[in-house]
Amino acid sequence: MSVEVRGLNVAIDGRPIVRDVDLTVGDGERVGLIGSSGSGKSMIARAMLGLLPRGAEVSGSVLLGGTEVVGAAERDLADLRGRYVGVVFQNPGASLNPVSTVARQIALPLRLHYDLTRAEREERVMAMLAKVGLDESVAGRYPHELSGGQQQRVGIAAALVTSPRFIIADEPTTALDSIIQRQITDLLVSLVDDAGASMLFITHDFSVLARATTRCAVIDDGRVADRGATADLLAAPSTPEARELVESARRLTLDPTLETR
Amino acid sequence: MRFIAHRLLLFAAALFGVSVLVFVALRILPGDVAAVMAGTAATPDRIAALRAQFGLDRPLVVQYLDWAGGLLRGDLGTSALTGRAVVAQVGQRASLTFPLILMSLAVALAIGLPLGCASVLARGRRMRGFLHVVAIVGGAVPALWSGLLLILLFSRGTGLIGIFPSQGFPSEGWRDFGRALASLVLPSVATGIVAGAGIMRYTRAAVGDLVDGGAIDMAMACGMTRTQAVLRVGLRLATPQLVSVVGLTFAQMITGVMVVESLFALPGLGALLIGDVGNRDLIAVQSELFLLAAFFLTLGLVIDLIHRALDPRLRIGAGSGESAARSNGGER
Amino acid sequence: MTMRNLSESCTRVFRAIWRRGSGRYALTVLGLWMAVAVVSLFWTPQPLLATDGYHVWAAPSAAHPLGTDGTGADVLSWLMAGSRTNLVIAALTVVCSGALGLLLVGLMVSRRAGLGSVTVAVVDALISIPTVLIALLLTVPFGASVGVIVGACSIAYGLNLARVARPAAMLAARSDYVGSAFAGGASGWYAFTRHVVPNIAPVLAVQLSISAGTSVLAEAGLTYLGVGVGAGVPSWGHSLATSVKFINVFPLTVLWPGLVVTLAVVALNLLGDALVRVGEEVAR
Numbered sequence: 117m118s119v120e121v122r123g124l125n126v127a128i129d130g131r132p133i134v135r136d137v138d139l140t141v142g143d144g145e146r147v148g149l150i151g152s153s154g155s156g157k158s159m160i161a162r163a164m165l166g167l168l169p170r171g172a173e174v175s176g177s178v179l180l181g182g183t184e185v186v187g188a189a190e191r192d193l194a195d196l197r198g199r200y201v202g203v204v205f206q207n208p209g210a211s212l213n214p215v216s217t218v219a220r221q222i223a224l225p226l227r228l229h230y231d232l233t234r235a236e237r238e239e240r241v242m243a244m245l246a247k248v249g250l251d252e253s254v255a256g257r258y259p260h261e262l263s264g265g266q267q268q269r270v271g272i273a274a275a276l277v278t279s280p281r282f283i284i285a286d287e288p289t290t291a292l293d294s295i296i297q298r299q300i301t302d303l304l305v306s307l308v309d310d311a312g313a314s315m316l317f318i319t320h321d322f323s324v325l326a327r328a329t330t331r332c333a334v335i336d337d338g339r340v341a342d343r344g345a346t347a348d349l350l351a352a353p354s355t356p357e358a359r360e361l362v363e364s365a366r367r368l369t370l371d372p373t374l375e376t377r
Numbered sequence: 378m379r380f381i382a383h384r385l386l387l388f389a390a391a392l393f394g395v396s397v398l399v400f401v402a403l404r405i406l407p408g409d410v411a412a413v414m415a416g417t418a419a420t421p422d423r424i425a426a427l428r429a430q431f432g433l434d435r436p437l438v439v440q441y442l443d444w445a446g447g448l449l450r451g452d453l454g455t456s457a458l459t460g461r462a463v464v465a466q467v468g469q470r471a472s473l474t475f476p477l478i479l480m481s482l483a484v485a486l487a488i489g490l491p492l493g494c495a496s497v498l499a500r501g502r503r504m505r506g507f508l509h510v511v512a513i514v515g516g517a518v519p520a521l522w523s524g525l526l527l528i529l530l531f532s533r534g535t536g537l538i539g540i541f542p543s544q545g546f547p548s549e550g551w552r553d554f555g556r557a558l559a560s561l562v563l564p565s566v567a568t569g570i571v572a573g574a575g576i577m578r579y580t581r582a583a584v585g586d587l588v589d590g591g592a593i594d595m596a597m598a599c600g601m602t603r604t605q606a607v608l609r610v611g612l613r614l615a616t617p618q619l620v621s622v623v624g625l626t627f628a629q630m631i632t633g634v635m636v637v638e639s640l641f642a643l644p645g646l647g648a649l650l651i652g653d654v655g656n657r658d659l660i661a662v663q664s665e666l667f668l669l670a671a672f673f674l675t676l677g678l679v680i681d682l683i684h685r686a687l688d689p690r691l692r693i694g695a696g697s698g699e700s701a702a703r704s705n706g707g708e709r
Numbered sequence: 710m711t712m713r714n715l716s717e718s719c720t721r722v723f724r725a726i727w728r729r730g731s732g733r734y735a736l737t738v739l740g741l742w743m744a745v746a747v748v749s750l751f752w753t754p755q756p757l758l759a760t761d762g763y764h765v766w767a768a769p770s771a772a773h774p775l776g777t778d779g780t781g782a783d784v785l786s787w788l789m790a791g792s793r794t795n796l797v798i799a800a801l802t803v804v805c806s807g808a809l810g811l812l813l814v815g816l817m818v819s820r821r822a823g824l825g826s827v828t829v830a831v832v833d834a835l836i837s838i839p840t841v842l843i844a845l846l847l848t849v850p851f852g853a854s855v856g857v858i859v860g861a862c863s864i865a866y867g868l869n870l871a872r873v874a875r876p877a878a879m880l881a882a883r884s885d886y887v888g889s890a891f892a893g894g895a896s897g898w899y900a901f902t903r904h905v906v907p908n909i910a911p912v913l914a915v916q917l918s919i920s921a922g923t924s925v926l927a928e929a930g931l932t933y934l935g936v937g938v939g940a941g942v943p944s945w946g947h948s949l950a951t952s953v954k955f956i957n958v959f960p961l962t963v964l965w966p967g968l969v970v971t972l973a974v975v976a977l978n979l980l981g982d983a984l985v986r987v988g989e990e991v992a993r
Contacts, residue, residue: 165597165598167594190602194600194602198599203595205598211591211595213595213610214592215688221595224600225599228600229600260690387830387833514971517926517970518967519970520930521929521949521953522929522967525967526967529956628839632840632841632930632931633930635841640953650845651845651934651936654848654935659849662845666842669842670838670842677833677834
């Protein structure tokens with residue numbers, strides 16, 4: 117599914133957070149958004165999903181496979197989410213429902229959007245668990261009984277169980293340590309590519325970005341500061357903002373204490 | 378399991394503590410219990426007779442053990458005034474007071490939960506402000522006053538729209554079910570409104586906090602609308618907290634319940650207790666106070682256990698960190 | 710914290726409350742309440758003890774704007790004088806429940822683990838005992854009085870305060886700077902007053918203002934039940950209880966004492982609300 121963002125503006129309580137952002141994600145393409153925290157990149161993703169907080173004002177246009185999201189009715193947006201668009205959140209420990217089992221959470225999008233029998237649902241959930249590399253025994257457990265990496269695998273399973281055509285991954289690895297970060301990034305990329313879906317990958321970490329995306333946009337203070345092929349931007353950042361982010365990413369990846377943790 | 382054992386032990390200790398407290402409070406009176414019970418005009422003979430009758434001439438420890446032993450056997454003593462067993466008196470009055478409390482709680486939940494959720498979901502600034510005012514004002518009304526206003530509005534005889542009885546309880550009790558129920562409507566609404574405003578505030582706070590958390594976002598990302606996510610996920614996640622709140626509301630409502638019992642001339646537990654305190658029927662007061670305190674301690678215990686059962690993070694094994702720390706402390 | 714710092718931050722908090730509409734209402738009503746209490750010391754429309762045998766249960770008139778009660782005493786004068794009693798009860802409840810709450814919090818975060826967990830257990834067990842039962846227990850030996858109301862409210866709200874403030878207190882007590890303060894040889898008292906108390910101050914302020922409001926409601930209920938202020942002491946609860954008897958005589962008079970109570974409690978609750986918001990602003 118291709119995604120077109122044109123002239124997107126988001127203001128919260130009158131304060132502009134996202135300013136005039138244009139962005140395209142082609143069919144089957146993996147695109148990154150990179151920027152420091154507070155740069156407004158998560159708000160772009162939320163605007164695409166209709167998940168903005170109270171008091172937010174949006175203008176511009178977001179076309180998800182031809183459907184206009186900005187100004188759409190709550191019900192239509194809900195039909196879109198979890199069916200055509202899957203979301204992987206930053207902190208699975210906080211976003212997974214603490215009082216619901218892993219199997220129930222992965223099954224939730226199926227229950228909301230499709231009329232399946234119990235057995236069919238269970239079969240899909242188990243298949244999805246296998247795909248994200250989790251043992252079947254995890255199905256009956258609660259999120260707090262899992263490690264951070266396992267929790268994020270559950271998050272990915274819930275986002276992908278309905279085979280959505282577009283995935284938004286909002287800092288999916290930030291809450292994890294570096295070895296797990298790589299595993300989760302690689303898992304997400306391979307699953308998205310296998311399904312032929314497109315993905316918007318949000319991060320503040322260039323080293324993760326290089327593994328996950330082919331093209332990217334650098335967001336600074338709510339604006340697109342730079343854009344291009346991820347490899348080019350990493351090799352030769354053309355703007356000061358991009359240069360700064362690349363430098364800090366290099367420092368991080370070269371820092372031996374972080375690598376061995 | 379350790380938590381439950383620990384909590385039960387604590388419950389038993391609290392029961393013992395409260396029984397001692399009640400006993401002592403009634404023994405540090407100026408003058409002795411028999412003299413107070415007999416009244417100012419009593420002859421020394423009468424006082425001595427009372428003292429002998431209730432065993433008040435024995436040492437305090439013996440008296441306490443005798444009373445506590447009776448409590449354990451379910452024997453709460455006899456009222457000095459009516460000569461009836463305290464158990465029977467309390468049981469009869471409770472058959473009015475407990476339905477009244479439960480109806481009040483039902484009214485409170487029926488008001489508080491929907492309005493609390495509405496104030497989380499309200500989009501407009503004006504609507505939110507209005508619901509806020511409702512919560513604040515509703516919680517500031519004395520039960521006596523809400524009762525009076527209800528009488529002025531709805532009672533047969535005095536009210537503008539006279540549809541409900543406002544005085545007394547049918548002498549046949551619950552055998553005359555319709556009239557018994559009707560006589561509790563205004564009193565339970567009077568206390569329920571105030572408690573409902575409290576539940577509304579807590580619901581708004583508990584569910585509102587969750588809305589900023591990730592679980593609601595996740596549910597919406599899976600395909601729920603905001604309303605669905607708040608009602609299905611938010612309310613469920615807030616349930617353990619709300620159960621605790623309902624338990625405390627129960628306890629806070631009691632003053633109001635006793636007030637409306639008096640205002641609506643209902644012969645309930647409150648009237649019994651106040652009457653016995655007024656009449657200096659101290660043996661009865663002692664047992665009644667203990668019984669009520671024991672009831673609320675039990676309520677606290679049940680609420681704690683339900684709270685725990687509703688949250689898988691606190692279930693056996695998972696929450697062992699906290700309970701282990703607690704019992705460690707207790708052993709030292 | 711020096712005295713000057715304290716008074717400066719008080720002024721700042723006061724201004725921040727005044728800036729909000731609800732806060733302004735709260736401060737205005739509380740100001741009026743205090744003003745009436747002071748005025749009633751020197752002047753009421755009729756002397757409190759002046760009874761008028763010819764005008765018993767009288768409807769409102771120029772001489773008695775809210776009518777008279779069963780002894781012919783002026784209802785408005787008693788209502789005014791009552792604000793004094795309720796002010797005293799509210800103030801004492803705030804002081805005593807605050808002290809009890811702080812004591813319990815101090816025990817809870819005590820570095821002697823046994824003491825801490827026993828206190829937590831006691832608070833957990835006793836929190837569900839209703840105020841009215843404590844009041845009844847106190848009334849039997851001591852008789853109905855202002856002290857019984859203050860005692861019952863202080864115990865009940867002190868327990869509640871301790872429970873509400875516990876998480877923030879625990880967090881502060883286990884933080885690194887308390888650890889390093891101890892490493893530097895600081896006493897438990899020093900760590901408590903310097904680190905724990907400032908951290909729970911916002912929660913404390915909010916809970917105490919709500920407690921003050923609840924004490925007004927409790928006074929009304931307990932006095933009506935005969936376990937509140939003694940007979941012959943003016944209080945809003947007394948006026949409210951008296952007004953009940955008006956219901957068949959002049960129904961509208963019933964409204965005033967209840968309205969006074971409600972407005973005062975609303976003001977104290979709004980003050981609590983405003984304090985929450987101010988606390989959030991300061992935190993930001």
